[in-house]
Amino acid sequence: MWKILLAVALAVLAAPATAQTITSSYTPLELKSCRHVQGRGEEDYGAWFCKGHAGIAVYLRGGDQRMTVSFGARAQREPAASATLAAFNSEGKTIEWRHVRGAETRPFATILRWNTTTIDQNDKPFRGQVLVVTRLPPGAVCHVGYVDGRANPDANALAQKIADENARNFRCGTDKPITLGQTGLGFSIPGGN
Numbered sequence: 001m002w003k004i005l006l007a008v009a010l011a012v013l014a015a016p017a018t019a020q021t022i023t024s025s026y027t028p029l030e031l032k033s034c035r036h037v038q039g040r041g042e043e044d045y046g047a048w049f050c051k052g053h054a055g056i057a058v059y060l061r062g063g064d065q066r067m068t069v070s071f072g073a074r075a076q077r078e079p080a081a082s083a084t085l086a087a088f089n090s091e092g093k094t095i096e097w098r099h100v101r102g103a104e105t106r107p108f109a110t111i112l113r114w115n116t117t118t119i120d121q122n123d124k125p126f127r128g129q130v131l132v133v134t135r136l137p138p139g140a141v142c143h144v145g146y147v148d149g150r151a152n153p154d155a156n157a158l159a160q161k162i163a164d165e166n167a168r169n170f171r172c173g174t175d176k177p178i179t180l181g182q183t184g185l186g187f188s189i190p191g192g193n
Contacts, residue, residue, distance in 0.1 A: 021101040022164050027053050029095050029112070031060070039063065047076075053097040054105040056136070060091060067091050069112060071134065071141050078141035079172050080134055087116040087128070087188035096156075098163045109167035110134045111159045113149050116188045128186010131159040135167045142172035143190070151184035 034050035045062030052058040052071065059075035061068045065088040070080035092113035099107040116128040129149030135142055145162035149155045158180040166178060179189065 022098060022160075023101045023104075024160075025053050025097045025099065025104055025107070027095050027097065029058065029091060029093055031091075034058075034060075052095055052110075053107060056097075056107070058095070065089075065117075067114070069132075069134070071110060072137045074137075075141065080141045080143060083143050083190055085114060085116060085130060085132075085188040086191055087118045087186075089117070089130075089188070090115045092129075096159075098160065098167070108136055109144065109163035110136065111156070111163060116186050118186055118188060120185055126185050128184065128188070129155075130186075130188055131155055133159050133162045133167065135170045135172065140172035142170070143177050144170045145178035145180065146187075146189050147179070147181050148183045148187040150186055152181035155181065 034048040039046035048060040050058040059070045066084040096111040097107035098109040120126040131147040133145040147158045
């Protein structure tokens with residue numbers, strides 16, 4: 001009898017975990033309001049230290065017309081701190097923080113729209129956008145996936161799907177980042193398009 005009661009109790013306790021509602025919080029990313037440490041060379045733009053949702057550290061580094069963005073107490077030492085897109089790029093203006101409703105202070109992923117510049121078939125600059133999904137601690141901080149922000153009218157929903165279904169169990173350095181949806185000329189990922 002006690003085994004049946006234990007099984008029922010465990011099922012009741014597990015039910016809310018499977019029915020978790022995932023939601024978002026948003027914070028602006030304005031480099032002018034972050035602490036900036038000057039770079040040491042012409043193509044070293046330096047680093048920015050910003051505060052994100054619930055005081056989570058946001059770290060950006062720029063150089064060679066590209067940015068890296070990382071998060072958390074160890075942001076500078078995380079894999080995301082050295083991950084950028086192959087195309088020339090810059091950071092977006094809003095960070096979306098994905099979390100379970102009621103656990104807003106413990107987001108598990110971010111979504112940031114990066115601006116990209118690629119070259120079209122006529123050797124002209126083409127401006128694109130890539131939504132980058134990044135996994136947050138506990139565990140390593142790294143890119144989980146990518147969505148072309150211009151080729152997909154539902155780009156935000158696709159990025160949320162990557163975050164919600166993959167970020168918490170994603171193994172940085174082992175699992176391969178996911179690309180969802182259509183990809184167009186402005187799309188870029190690390191190491192190539």
